[in-house]
Each structure stands twice: as structure tokens, then as C-alpha cells.
Amino acid sequence: MQCRVMGSALDTALRFLSAATVGARTTLPILSHILLEAKDGELKMAATNLNFWLEWTVAAEVEEDGKMAVSGKEWRALVTSLKDETLILEAPEPTGLEGGRLTVRFGGSVYHLPILPADEFPLPAEAIWQGAFEVDGKVLATAVRKVLFAASSDPTMGIYTGVHFRKDSDQEPLDIVTTDxxxxALVTLDLEEFPPLQMTLPLQPLKVILPLWEKAGVVRWQVSEDGHLVAWEASSWRAISTALTGTFPPYRRVIPTHFAHEVVIKVGAMLAALRRMAIFKPSTKRTPHRVILRLKEQELEMVAIEAGYGSYEEVGREVIGIEWRSEPMAYEIAFQHPYLAEFLGVVREGEVVARFQESNTAASLWQSTSDEAYRYIVMPMHLPGSEGF
Structure with missing residues (x-):
């Protein structure tokens, strides 16, 4: 192989490709590599972790075709510092022989990077694809970012670790939802171009692909006929992800519709208080970090607590103003601190409406006043020694 390529084009691609590789400590060393193929005036690069495939194409002056897998860590580390250089890539034929080297030349410098045979690199699964459709990538990425935080971080939770996409018919909106x-967290979008489907996608590929959706503008989608794969494509890249297996829970059934208390809260004031209360975060993950909300006639009292065995101590207290939309009535409920802080961190500004059911052991519904398509349902927390929880 022999080709000439701009370092700036490689750097952009490798920032995303590196996220699709597996670390060097793996039973399959090839997964820590990036596949290179020089052909027809292009250099195509690809990375995979077996569940996610990302390929990127950049313009190149190809003098001799070739294909090999180069160590991703060394390849990116070298290219990152060469954005303003023109790189000459050379490898002897047949390329990719084990123990061979990729020679990288720029200016008066030369490097020899280890490579593996291209035929060891795993290719994406073959699939029969349904018809393609195009979606506004920025709109979709914005919606997905709003729900990511509510997915489970426990790898044993299976379907709950992903983002669920559901559209029942052409006339109905698209639901994007996560739950642990x-x-x-649920966002509802009116996307006529989106076909009916139900699919749950893992977080890791989505976190890699979201910035690409935003930059691309329009993104081309395809779903395999068996529903196990989804492909995204823009001008310079293409990605394929496997879907999570299992049945996503009937989430619409748990969305409450009747409430006893409804208040409007300023996001900035509540979020600032929660951030200050984070100083009482327990040292172990097994101990939940709780905060009590006490609704009063003209204010919301927020109380940070430290829990013991069968009791708790109030260690922090702040008061913020609220606006009642229901008849003012004293009400107390407790939540996990991160469950409120993470939602408000997504909303960031403006106001939210918090709706509570009569029982303080039932789910509450939170919505931004400026985005009715975005809903957050959260269960309260038990307080040690309290009754009725």
C-alpha cells in the first residue's frame, strides 16, 4: 500500500473511531486495531467492538492499493499531533502480514507502526436492509441526549441499559425513552419520516454517534428486516449497531395522570441548592443520597439528610420560592439526590412543573414549562424510621 493523506482529515476521523475500539487488554487484540484500506482515491478506516461498527472515508492520493489493521492507540496518538502535515503511508505487499509495519512519513520524520492482517479484522454482520429514510440528525440527537441519564448503568440490567425508540404507526409520534x-425519561417527537418501529439501542454506540448526527444535519437510517441491526450514514461515515435483545417494559402504563399537588419551580434556584447539598454525598454507592422536599404555602423547603440505622439527621436546609397551580397544601416527599439533579441538569434553565400524587410513595411527574414533549417520571425514596413509606 502507498498513499498520501492530510493529517487534519485523519484526526477528525480518529477522534470518533477510537471510541469504537476496545482497549488493548482484550482477548481479541484485533479489536484494539483500526482497519485501513486505500483504494480508488480514498482511504477508508473502520473500527469495531463487535456490537458497533464505524467506518470513515477520507480523500487520498492512492498510488498502490492496500489493506491492513493498525494499532488504534499508536495510530491516533501519532496522527493527533500532525493536523497540519501531509502523511505518506507505505506498507509492503502483501500488506498486513503479521509482524509487518506501516511506515508513516511526514516532513523529515518517519515512524513504523505495528500492523495485523486485514483478514483477521471482523466485518459487520450481513443483513437484509429495509428501505432507507432520512432524519434531521440535530433534532434527534437533542432528544436522545435528554433521556440518556435515566438508563441503567448496571450491565446486568439488559434492556434497561439502552434507549428505546417506539413508533406504532405512520400517524403517531416517535417515543424516545429510557428507564432504570x-x-x-421520555421525549415525544412528531417525525413523519420515521417509519413504525420498536428498537432498543445500547448507550455506548449512541454516545459515539450523537455528535456525528449533529454535525451531519441529515442522517440516513436503515433497519434490518429482523430488527437486530440499525445503520446510519452521512457523507463521510457509516455506522452499524446491534440492538439490545429483550422486551422493553410497557412504560406508558406507569405515567401518572392524576395529581393532588402541582407547583412551578425555578430550575436555576433548585439546581444550585442541589449542587451545594452534594457535599453530603455518601462515601459508598450502597448508601443512597437523599433529599427531602417540603411544600409549603409560598415556598419549597429542601433538606439534605444523612441517614443512619432507622433514623436520619437533617444536615442542610434551603428555601426557594414556588408558584402553586393547585390548592396550596403542606406536603413532604423524599428523592434520591441524583435523580433530581440529573434531570434539572438536562433542563438547565427556565422553570419546571412538578406534579405529585396524593401518596408520597407514588411516582411524580416533572416537565419543563417550555418543552411539554419532555417528561420525567421519578419514584420517591423511603426515609429511615418514617411511616407511610
Whole structure:
């Protein structure tokens, strides 16, 4: 192989390709590599972790075709510092022989990077694809970012670790939803171009692909006929992800519709208080970080607590103003601190409407006053020694 390529084009691609590789400590060393193929005036690069495939194409002056897998860590580390250089890539034929080297030349410098045979690199699964459709990538990425935080971070939770996409018919909106069984985040979009489907996608590929959706503008989608794969494509890249297996829970059934208390809260004031209360975060993950909300006639009292065995101590207190939309009435409920802070961190500004059911052991519904398509349902927390929880 022999080709000439701009370092700036490689750097952009490798920032995303590196996120799709597996670390060097793996039973399959090839997964820590990036596949290179020089052909027809292009250099195509690809990375995979077996569940996610990302390929990127850049313009190149190709004098001799070739294909090999180069160590991703060394390849990116070298290219990152060469954005303003023109790189000459050379490898002897047949390329990719084990123990061979990729020679990289720029200016008066030369490097020899280890490579593996291209035929060891795993290719994406073959699939029969349904018809393609195009979606506004920025709109979709914005919606997905709003729900990511509510997915489970426990790898044993299977379907709950992903983002669920559901559209029942051409006339109905698209639901984008996550849940860890204690809370649920849901965005509803009117996207006519989106076909009916139900699919749950893992977080890791989405976190890699979201910036690409935003930059691309329009993104081309395809879903395999068996529903196990989804492909995205723009001008310079293409990605394929496997879907999570299992049945996503019937989330619409848990969205409450009747409430006893409804208040409007300023996001900035509540979020600032929660951030200050984070100083009482327990040292172990097994101990939940709780905060009590006490609704009063003209204010919301927020109380940070430290829990013991069968009791708790109030260690922090702040008061912020609220606006009642229901008849003012004293009400007390407790939540996990992160469950409120993470939602408000997504909303960031403006106001939210918090709706509570009569029982302080039932789910509450939170919405931004400026985005009715975005809903957050969260379960309360038990207080040690309290009754009725």
C-alpha cells in the first residue's frame, strides 16, 4: 500500500473511531486495531467492538492499493499531533502480514507502526436492509441526549441499559425513552419520516454517534428486516449497531395522570441548592443520597439528610420560592439526590412543573414549562424510621 493523506482529515476521523475500539487488554487484540484500506482515491478506516461498527472515508492520493489493521492507540496518538502535515503511508505487499509495519512519513520524520492482517479484522454482520429514510440528525440527537441519564448503568440490567425508540404507526409520534425501573425519561417527537418501529439501542454506540448526527444535519437510517441491526450514514461515515435483545417494559402504563399537588419551580434556584447539598454525598454507592422536599404555602423547603440505622439527621436546609397551580397544601416527599439533579441538569434553565400524587410513595411527574414533549417520571425514596413509606 502507498498513499498520501492530510493529517487534519485523519484526526477528525480518529477522534470518533477510537471510541469504537476496545482497549488493548482484550482477548481479541484485533479489536484494539483500526482497519485501513486505500483504494480508488480514498482511504477508508473502520473500527469495531463487535456490537458497533464505524467506518470513515477520507480523500487520498492512492498510488498502490492496500489493506491492513493498525494499532488504534499508536495510530491516533501519532496522527493527533500532525493536523497540519501531509502523511505518506507505505506498507509492503502483501500488506498486513503479521509482524509487518506501516511506515508513516511526514516532513523529515518517519515512524513504523505495528500492523495485523486485514483478514483477521471482523466485518459487520450481513443483513437484509429495509428501505432507507432520512432524519434531521440535530433534532434527534437533542432528544436522545435528554433521556440518556435515566438508563441503567448496571450491565446486568439488559434492556434497561439502552434507549428505546417506539413508533406504532405512520400517524403517531416517535417515543424516545429510557428507564432504570426507578425513573423514566421520555421525549415525544412528531417525525413523519420515521417509519413504525420498536428498537432498543445500547448507550455506548449512541454516545459515539450523537455528535456525528449533529454535525451531519441529515442522517440516513436503515433497519434490518429482523430488527437486530440499525445503520446510519452521512457523507463521510457509516455506522452499524446491534440492538439490545429483550422486551422493553410497557412504560406508558406507569405515567401518572392524576395529581393532588402541582407547583412551578425555578430550575436555576433548585439546581444550585442541589449542587451545594452534594457535599453530603455518601462515601459508598450502597448508601443512597437523599433529599427531602417540603411544600409549603409560598415556598419549597429542601433538606439534605444523612441517614443512619432507622433514623436520619437533617444536615442542610434551603428555601426557594414556588408558584402553586393547585390548592396550596403542606406536603413532604423524599428523592434520591441524583435523580433530581440529573434531570434539572438536562433542563438547565427556565422553570419546571412538578406534579405529585396524593401518596408520597407514588411516582411524580416533572416537565419543563417550555418543552411539554419532555417528561420525567421519578419514584420517591423511603426515609429511615418514617411511616407511610
Amino acid at each position: 425501573t426507578h425513573r423514566l
